[in-house]
Amino acid sequence: MDQTGNICLRRLVACLCICLTATDTQAGNGDALDRIVHISVNKGTVFELLKDISEQSGYLFVYDSRIINSDKKIKIPKGDYTLRNAIYLITGNNRLKPDVRGEYILLRLPDEPPGVPVQEKAPVRDPHFTISGTLSDDETGSPLSSVSIGILNTTTGTVSNREGSFRLTLPDSLRRHKVRFSHIGYESMDMEAELLDGKNVELTMKPQFIPLQEIVVSYANPLQILNDMIHNRPVNCSADPVYLTSFYREGIDHRRKNIDLTESVLQIYKTGYDKRAAEDQVKLIKKRRFVDRQRTDTIFPKMRSGINSCLILDIIKELPDFIDPDSEPLYLYAHKGMDVIDGRMVNVILFRQKEYIKEPLYTGELFIERDTRALVEIRFKVNPVRIGKATNMFVDKKAAALKIVLQHAGYTVSYKQAKDGFYYINHIRGDIEFKVRHKKRLFASPLKFWFEMVTCKIDPEDVKPFPRNERLSPDRIFAETKHGYDINFWSNFNIILPEENLTETLINNLAEVFVNQ
Numbered sequence: 313m314d315q316t317g318n319i320c321l322r323r324l325v326a327c328l329c330i331c332l333t334a335t336d337t338q339a340g341n342g343d344a345l346d347r348i349v350h351i352s353v354n355k356g357t358v359f360e361l362l363k364d365i366s367e368q369s370g371y372l373f374v375y376d377s378r379i380i381n382s383d384k385k386i387k388i389p390k391g392d393y394t395l396r397n398a399i400y401l402i403t404g405n406n407r408l409k410p411d412v413r414g415e416y417i418l419l420r421l422p423d424e425p426p427g428v429p430v431q432e433k434a435p436v437r438d439p440h441f442t443i444s445g446t447l448s449d450d451e452t453g454s455p456l457s458s459v460s461i462g463i464l465n466t467t468t469g470t471v472s473n474r475e476g477s478f479r480l481t482l483p484d485s486l487r488r489h490k491v492r493f494s495h496i497g498y499e500s501m502d503m504e505a506e507l508l509d510g511k512n513v514e515l516t517m518k519p520q521f522i523p524l525q526e527i528v529v530s531y532a533n534p535l536q537i538l539n540d541m542i543h544n545r546p547v548n549c550s551a552d553p554v555y556l557t558s559f560y561r562e563g564i565d566h567r568r569k570n571i572d573l574t575e576s577v578l579q580i581y582k583t584g585y586d587k588r589a590a591e592d593q594v595k596l597i598k599k600r601r602f603v604d605r606q607r608t609d610t611i612f613p614k615m616r617s618g619i620n621s622c623l624i625l626d627i628i629k630e631l632p633d634f635i636d637p638d639s640e641p642l643y644l645y646a647h648k649g650m651d652v653i654d655g656r657m658v659n660v661i662l663f664r665q666k667e668y669i670k671e672p673l674y675t676g677e678l679f680i681e682r683d684t685r686a687l688v689e690i691r692f693k694v695n696p697v698r699i700g701k702a703t704n705m706f707v708d709k710k711a712a713a714l715k716i717v718l719q720h721a722g723y724t725v726s727y728k729q730a731k732d733g734f735y736y737i738n739h740i741r742g743d744i745e746f747k748v749r750h751k752k753r754l755f756a757s758p759l760k761f762w763f764e765m766v767t768c769k770i771d772p773e774d775v776k777p778f779p780r781n782e783r784l785s786p787d788r789i790f791a792e793t794k795h796g797y798d799i800n801f802w803s804n805f806n807i808i809l810p811e812e813n814l815t816e817t818l819i820n821n822l823a824e825v826f827v828n829q
Contacts, residue, residue, distance in 0.1 A: 344371070344412045345396040354390045358382050359514065361402045363450075369395055371412070374503070375419035376511035377445070380405070418507055440804045441487060443505060444479040445513035447472050449498075456517060458724065458739055459495045464502065465731050467770035470559070470806045471739045477809045493517060496653045496679055496689055522650045522657070534645040534661045538635060538678075540685040548686040549585035549628055550734040555771040556580040557597075559807045562618040562763040562790065571613075574601045574791040577805045578619070578765075578784075581777055582626075582737070589623040589630055593777055594784045598805070599795040616708060618763035620786035622740045625725050628687055634663050634674050642669060648677065653689075657682040665695055672698035672705075686727070686735050693722035706744060713751050716759075720745040730770050740765045768806040 349368045353361070359382035362373050380403050388401050399419065400406045411418040447456040455476030462469025463486050472478040480491070487506050494500040498517040558580055564572040581593035627635065634643050648660040659680045665673035676692025694702050703718040721744050728738035741764040749756035784793070 344369075344417075345399075345410055346394050348392050349395055349398050350392050351388065351390050351398060351401075355387045356385065358384050358386060358402055361386065361388070362399075363516070365395065365398050365402070371395075371415060371417045373399075373419055374416050374507050374511070374513055374515075377514050378512055379421060380419060382514050413504065413507055416503065416507060439484050440481050441484060441505075441509045442479060442481045443491065443508035443511070443513075444809075445477070445508070445511070445515055447476045447478065447493065448514070448516050450516035450518045453516075456495060456498070458726065458741070459493055459517070460726070460728055460738060461491065461493055462728070463505065464490045464492050467730055468768065468806070469728070469738075469766075470768055471766050471808060473809045473811050475811050477811075479807070479809050481804045481806055483804075492654075494654050496658065497651050500654045520652045522652060532647060532659065534647045534659075537647070537659050537661060537680055537685065538645070541680050541687055542631070542635070544685040545585050545628065548684055548735050550732070550736070550772075551584035551586055552772065553581060553583050553775045554736070555775055556582050556736070556767050557769040557771070557805075558765050558767050559805065560619060560622065560763070560765045561808070562615055562761075564613050564615060565758075565760040565762070566613070567757050569604070571604045572602075572791060574599065575807070576600075576790075576795075579778075580623075581775065583629075585629055587629065589626060592623045592626075594619060594623075594786050595778050595782050596784045596793065596795060599793065601791055613759060613761070614789050615761050615763070615791065616789045617787040618742075619765075619784070619790055621742060621763060622765040623786060625723060625740050625742070626737045627690065627725060628727070628735075628737075632674070634676070634692070635678075642666060642673060650682070651679060653679070658688060663692075665698075670698065670701075672702040686729070688728075688735070689724070689726040691722075691724050693720065694718075696720075703746075707746075715749045715751060715756075717747045717756075718744070719747055719758075728767070732772065736767060736770055738767050764808065766806075766808050 347369065349365045351361070351365070353364055358380060362382075366372055386402065386404070393401065395417075396410055399408065399410055399417075403419070407421055408419050409422050411420065447459050448454060449456060455472075455474070457472055457474045457476060459472040459476070459478070460469060461471065461478050461480055463482065466486065466489070468480075468482065468486070470478060470480050482505060487509065489505055490502045491505050491508065492500055492502050493515065495517060497519060499520045501515070501517060556579070558578045559576075560578050561573065561575040563570055563574070576599040577597040579595045579597055581595075583591045624630065643663045643665055646662045648662050651658045651660050659682055661678040661680060662676075663678070664675040672694050674692045675695050676690060678687065679689040680687055699718055699721070702721065703716060706718055706721065707716055722742070724739070724741045726738045726740075727735040729735050742762060744761040746759045746761075747756040748759045784790075
């Protein structure tokens with residue numbers, strides 16, 4: 313076999329080694345809330361019944377989940393009600409003040425009675441405000457991860473975590489701007505940031521299906537689409553450097569419990585698409601680390617080069633073997649059909665290594681915009697059929713008494729269009745899973761390494777390389793990088809919210825923050 317495929321695989325994964333990242337429109341409130349809705353399904357959760365009258369009325373409800381318990385199961389009488397009374401009946405709270413804002417109805421408690429001194433309500437006005445909540449599929453109720461959340465016509469944003477939760481901190485000047493929620497395969501949602509201010513909202517996104525006729529008409533040769541994507545890079549991608557403010561975290565889970573978590577804010581000097589990833593530079597702004605030492609008595613895993621992996625995974629800069637046209641003989645390609653993001657049609661290209669190639673390569677899918685031929689997302693993993701052969705590519709060194717076998721190595725990379733029209737790296741996630749067994753023990757235990765990075769801000773102005781003494785070496789063990797810990801750690805930086813197991817880690821280890829590891 314041509315060794316190109318194996319070399320390209322090594323180039324992509326060798327960098328990661330394991331050693332044992334509004335405008336108010338209140339007019340017409342009364343008319344809207346006095347319209348009649350019919351309650352025919354009278355048993356279920358508050359969320360389910362509100363969803364039913366939302367579909368009848370055409371209004372979407374926005375409320376703070378700390379005030380209205382969406383999961384509470386209720387039973388109410390069937391019949392016809394005004395929209396206002398239906399809301400009171402379902403929520404069980406007649407004190408709510410439904411407020412119609414465009415296509416949304418904001419459910420909130422009445423304002424505080426007049427006469428409360430201003431200084432008692434807010435001694436100091438915070439120049440920032442926060443929106444937060446959870447996102448789920450409108451039909452299945454499943455949480456939606458990696459939803460892009462950003463302010464329209466700005467470079468500020470974040471993504472939802474694996475449980476669909478999100479939080480976005482914004483300057484007060486953006487209060488009347490619109491927040492966009494977008495995800496491949498779903499209808500995008502635009503909401504005024506002011507509606508969400510200070511609330512923990514529960515939002516659903518509707519799947520967006522493509523008519524069969526559109527799929528047939530839009531069919532194209534997958535290799536031609538790939539070639540178009542490569543040739544259109546000068547149009548879709550910036551050749552000039554920019555600064556990216558990014559949130560990065562990496563973690564190690566043993567026996568499904570997190571034992572090592574590192575979180576940071578980075579500034580990245582991101583070179584143009586025609587430069588190698590090695591020319592990108594990283595500067596550390598903030599960092600904190602939590603270690604569960606009780607769980608590291610028998611195994612001391614370490615992750616090296618997680619940040620460098622994120623730089624390498626900006627694959628539009630350094631094309632991997634499954635995109636490089638010269639590697640076509642290694643892979644089979646198929647046009648799966650069409651999808652959609654932000655109302656734009658997207659080609660879905662499947663790829664997998666050819667059967668006769670025995671070395672471990674990749675399988676996955678690419679999402680390429682139909683009109684611009686810009687790459688918007690890619691999801692791929694090491695071929696599960698050949699994955700056992702790839703173990704040594706990920707393990708740098710291990711104790712002789714340990715047997716380690718790679719079980720899964722998967723990645724998700726997404727790009728987002730900025731206001732200058734170019735596409736920049738948005739979110740990167742890598743998950744590497746092993747089975748580890750001590751030679752003197754009968755059973756193996758799961759060991760997982762993961763990293764992710766999200767771009768929170770893009771700044772194209774006055775971009776210069778960092779001074780050498782400020783640069784972070786991205787190919788080292790980042791968790792062990794010395795950096796002072798600030799108790800007011802995040803300030804107004806945007807982050808990816810931790811999942812439940814990580815929240816547990818943070819709470820349990822908050823008193824044991826190690827400043828100098």
